[in-house]
Amino acid sequence: MDAPPTEAEVRDRLPAGAAPFAGRRTELAALATAAARTVPGRGRLVVLAGRPGSGRTSLAVQYARSVAADHPDGLLFARMSAPDGSPVPPGRAARRLLEQLDAVPAGLLPADPAAEDPACAALRTALAGRKLLVLLDEVREGAQLLPLLTEEPGCLVLATTAGPLTGIDAIDPVILGGLDQGAAVDLLGELIGGTRISCDPVGAADLAEACTSRPAALRLVAGRLRADARASVTDAAAELAPAVPAAAPQAPKSRGATKPRGRGPAADRRQARELLPAEPVPVADTDPLVAAFGLVYRSLPAPAARMLRMLTLAPTQTADLRTASALVGCPAPEAGTVLEKLAALELLEREPAAADGTERYRVPGRLYPRLVELRSEQDRPAEVELARARLLERLVRLVDSARLLLDRTAGGNPDPLPGPLRLRTPAQAAGWLAEERDQLLDAVRDAIGQGDLDGSAGRLVTALLRALPLTGAAAPADLYQLHELVLRVAERQQAPRRAAAALLNLGDLQAAEGHWPQAEEQYRAALDRARAAGDEPACARALEGTAGCHRALGDPVRAADWYGRALALRQSLGEPRAEARLLVRTAEAHTAQRRFDEAGREYRAAVAVLRRLGEEEAAAALSQALERLRRLVDGEGIVQVSE
Template sequence: MTEQTVTPGPRRPGFLGRHRELSILRADVERAGLDTLAGRPAARGRVLLVAGRPGTGRTTLAEEFAAELLAGGDYPDGVLRARLTDPDGKPAPAERTVRALLAGLGVDGPPGADDDELTDVLREALQERRAVLLLDDVGTAEQLLDLIPDTRHCLVLAVARGPLTGVPDVRPCTVGGLDRVAAATLLERGAGDVRVTVDPGAAESLAEACGCLPAALTLASGWLAAHPEAAIADAVRRMPAAAEDPAPAALTGHPAPAAADEPLRRALALVHPSLPAPAARLLRLLPLAPAGLVDAHTAAALAGCPVDTARDTLAGLAAFGLLRPDGPAGEGRYLVPGCLDPLLRGLLDALEKPSEALLARARMLERTVSLLRACQAVTEPQGSPARAWLAGLPAWLRFADRAAAARWLASRQPALLASARLVVADGRLDTLARRLVSALSRALIAHRGAEGAAPELYALHELVLDVATRQGLSRERAAALLNLGDLDAATGRLTAALERYRTALEAARSERDSEQPAVGRALESIAGTYGELRDWQRAADWYGRALTLAHARGDVAAQARVQGRLGAALTHAGQWPEALRAWRAAGAAHRRRGDLAAYAGVLVETAWVHECAGRAEEALRTGAEALRLADRTGDRRLQAALRLRLAESADRLGRAAVAAVPRQSAERLLALAGPDAESSVTTEGYGYETQIASAGND
């Protein structure tokens, strides 16, 4: 088999040096793996490792090489990105990493799925694809091994501090400082070629003080650009002095940096004192931005300043190299570089009072809640209370239309979810945490629907459960457990759902209010789960308990709904007399409510029970009565469905002539209802489904 050669593509603007490293990576792509040389080619994707300390430009190098690979055309499915370490240095949960990769493929993992299940979904999704997985800030070999695709058509490009022992068939490409020419060129971007030409020795000394690290050189270049009157030698003289200053000494971070990180600490110590006081304070507060993502709204809330001022300040910090643009140009979204995050946290702890930092976080959360409410309100119809509230907001808090709000929500979703996780874990702002989770849930449902947002909603319900448990909020705890149980049941995890529902029932009953809605919902959910498990006797027993509660509350709609579900469980259990009593009671409740469609559906189910019990004439007579009621509703879909049910019943009873008439009538009704009606008609169990849907809309 002929090896494919990756030819160098055009370099992206701003990328300097790294000719040797890129050549190593190209050679590793072309080189046969160790397993292949041993005669046992692995069925897994190749792994290329870019190893270097933060600040060496390791991620930029990986991005450049990924761009080359895409330009070569061997990976038409693009680059999938995920960061395996959080800004605070803790490993990112595997579930979050896999979901980020799946999102890049446009695939949703099942809500509430465990790590193994999600990894299986990812591997299956990659089987027929040719993609590059760019995994940044890999902490351990174990993190990486679980993500390697089971196909040679995909390539893993990993970025880590050092070699990852335990990952087979991988050779690290070690990244250090830039070469002298690239370092001088980087300084020229801020200092200009004149200052570098006039004093090349100072430029070389400055590059050495920065360890030739791209991140440190970028900061020094930014300082020179902001001080056009200063000579390069001034920057060289200021760096040691800045490092000895008590305030910049806080840049040791947590934990203290290694000697290899000292150049970056010195470069930041040069820049930080030169910033205007408001900009320096905002910089120190940036580690509070969730996931390291910041925009004008986040910055304005953290600093307590106007949005326009925050926007200009962020642009200024980016010009210094303290922030990196994130997303398309012009969106005003930035990322705090991972190499600077621990140093900025050191500044935050040393120079800001804990109470001030907490207040800044609270302001940021309040602003986020307002934006989420606006994001959801723009989906409401004109003239609604939500729209009236939206109209009263300042222009900078409103979205132009639904599409603009959806784009904002999609682009900020990782930061929004990170914000929710952080505030819940912190535990000091639980009231704000509950409001944030609620607002985020509503916005996701408004724009993506409950089913489309199910994976995110599952995580949010778990956060609600954490806060409710910590605060002793039994009703909220019960509601979260019920929501989680519903999502577990929808994905087939019935045993887990049953456990959630039982725990929810205990939490709801602890309020000493047995008539509260959560108790009834828990009872019905437990019964429904037993029904899914085909344990009809237990299902009927729990529906009986729910019915007793509905009678005690005088809730006729709940009585109708539960009687129907009880009748269905008893029908499946083969208890015909008991099932008939339940269906008749359900029909009587629907009559009292004036719901003819639901009553007609109940009669169809009653006819089915008569048929199962061997009462053919009674079954046909009850079915005909259901048709008369359905005709009074004017619902052609319902009329057609019930006629088909009656025709099927007549066929089973051996009365083909009787079946022909309602079947022909159903076909005519479907033709009148339109081309989509036939695919939407459900004959099996239609009556039962009808009465549930009708009762649920009250």
Template sequence: MTDQAVDTGGVQLSGHAATEGHFLGRTRELKELRADIERTGLDTISGRKAPRARVLLIAGRPGSGRSALAGELVRQVADRYPDGVLRARLAEPDGTPVPVERAARELLAALDVPTPPGADEDDLAALLRETLAERRALLLLDDATGAEQVDALLPDAPQCLLVAVSAGPLTGIADVRPCTLGGLDTKSALELLTRYTGSVRITVDPRSAEQLVEACQGQPAALNLAGGWLAARPKAAVADLAKQLHAEGDEGTPLSRVFRLVHTALPAPAARILRLLSLAPAGLADPHTASALAGCSVGAARTTLDDLVALGLLRALDSPLPQYEVPGCLHALLRTAAESHERPAELQLARARMLERTVRLLQSCRAITETDSPQAREKLQVMPRALRFPTPRAAADWLQARRPALLASARLAVADGELDTLARRLMSQLVRAMVAHVGTQAAAPDLYGIHQLVLDVAERRRLPREKAAALLNLADVDARTGRTAEALARYRAALDAGREANDPYAIGRAMESVGGAHLELGDYD
């Protein structure tokens, strides 16, 4: 959260043809944003002390470079905020809003502040505001879907700064400083292309280069894809690409037109992997994810993912393990392409393969910790080499690096509704792996969310034994965190589910816990 980059197809360049992290253009916007930080607010003008952090808004369509601009602004002013930079993304790749509870919990974790498992949105937002009250920190909230999300996370600390990235205005938050983005200026756009193509192809035909920039409407994401296409074809002239884009007509956005051209030109296996990455949980992929989705080897998937990064179609994450992110601006295009090229049954099979691979990796991740168990060693030996971890430390690193994707996998599997058997296996193995590597206490906030998902599936599938177990797990956490009344209600529901399942253990546990909750509440009768 504190160090990860956020971007949805901006002017930050990546790949072999670009200078990593080099930011282009937006000089005027940066100057205005920095001036807005110092500008007197409405409260100060009226003689009142500013009650909350200043809010800067960077608004623009996905692919306009809004996240890259926010990241560059944060980089330039970060030294003014000694308590650090906190980052959170407030929308899933498909545009679904991230619950405030989850975003607040991640921000608090970045501040090393323990969060009570099962705490609700209001409690966590209040804890975040309390934590930041005496700190001077900078919050970057990317992909905000509405003012309500931002307002719930806004610190009551005038010494803090909040930078929000959104597609539109944040109506309802007072004194917001908006910066609305259009396309890049022509000079910066040409420089972006030059970093992919080299200077010769631009300088020998500047008119065609300017026509290409115009066809892309100066949108950084479209220019990145155009640059990647040219970089992969050293003998192609800029005029060739400009003509092909012109032939695409005016249907769709500049980004969608360039994407169609780039996607069509890909080799069939690479194009299929790219399309299926629209199924990657939270837009995060690694070679195992791509391998399982496409049904190819891990090595071939890794090579293809690196090739897609060079073309500007993926972003390689700064991670100890090979991890990749689907740019948010491309997610809808990839999903549309997948639905038009793959049958629904093929997409469902790809999801199932991905979940099955995740289950097996989690089994391996847990088994490597059971060094004194002959059964665990035997189970590891029969697994393919690609699914085995060399050491417990390597398994723990993988679990930590893939944690956001693993939790997203569980949520997506439950939401799918058609893969409940796989979802139950996934959640069972995820709980066991987390307990083995992190410990029950440290993993409690994540485990609480997983038990809630287990309860959803158990209720949907009418599985009383699993329902009783999930209710007991949730109630135990409620009881430990002082929510005794809520725990009592869940213990009673677990008792009913245990009786329905004729499960003596669940019945006995629930009855004992109901009595303990009544004693805790002083309800001796």
């Protein structure tokens, strides 16, 4: 028997997690106890609930890695909230989890928007017989979680949330508060250096109290203290204290950790400055996380503060020097330097580096709402729109560059981007497209949703539709979503020709999945738009697609009728190859109705067309089909097909 994998060998798709990690022994033990519980008819589920900034994601990652050896098939991860806080559909999360397992089955295109996404069922099937831990971060509602739960006892689903999850029975969540005071002081020592803490233990205790021992607030203040060696711990505590309501609950203190005597609470120290120069902080309305963020934010140089605000426009809150430099309009090296400084201040989270080594960062969800407010207050709408337009055009250039590197038959050379931004090899291009796919799709959704940059958004959609299939990872659901976005723009701009093309592509995707009623609906809608635009080739394609749906649904009478309409239109357009194809399809529909005379006539007409085109091999193959039809007629004693 093979030895079980070590923790290092387990497939690990989790984020890095906060470092250093301090305290939480009680909570880790509670998670272990909850993970041991089972509910009949459902696999193991653990819910970790806590306020933003309580460190719930970091704790979940820490626990998951501590039990990795018990889940040798891997540690999977999916975020269940979009940057604006809206819930991510469970089907989209299921697809990403299947990709992490390298277990994406063909298709998975939803047939009915009201029904469960087939990706959820595929995920439950893929989890069967495996020992996996699935971390679902920032779950907003129980309806997101239910379709992803499995009955497999070897799997553990660990969900983090900010509030109660209704609709799921037998949940006993692990509730997360602040660190105990001893752990909070230890964390400060790890973050800013033990010497500064040991030289000012009273200030450290007061700072932990002012932050209510919430890890995110402690990290923000520590980032500022690291950046300014002259700033004292005591002064930082005093600046924060007035922003914390007097009735705010105190975090429990660890045994042996007592507050030194001779000093009043931090709230009795000098008044804090404003959160922002133009906006005084209302004491009763500000929590420690907001106050700590304000303390760090107002210390930023103007360019860094502007970049931080503009990063809220980055797809999925994730950015690298390519996207950051586009958003603020600065050289890539300068953007990289600012990103690194913001991460050092704990204002950005580090994401795993890209395949080419490019550093990637994420705007923390706990800071996102406040940064959006600041952006609306301090940046003119025209500046925001320009930043979004620059980002979309940068993404278009990058996607086109990746496509040209991957498809040498396309001709042309990649658009020469500045050196730090350039994709240089096909492998690098494929890796970039795969890693950034979610961000690229999110950028398109956001741009089309806002409706003010349809031109740039349309170019990005076109670039993605050309490039994604070259990676071999173009999920039909992603392509379907892109064509839906094209349709949305076309309808908004009253462009029936483009709307017809999008509907035809949607119909083709549904037909490829065997969703014939849905495909027919798309083809019929495409026919209406094509007629409105006077686009006869699109009309012919829609007619043929509709006929194919009837044929697949076992209705040869309607299939023959629709094929006949398409044939007449192709003949009027002078398209002999399409004419030959439709003659054969019509003949097959007649054969299914046992109308052998009509079938033979259509076959002979198709043979004649192919011979006029000089395609003798295809004509010979069709002649064999005609001969088989004759034998069928002879065998059943039916009147011979006339010459």
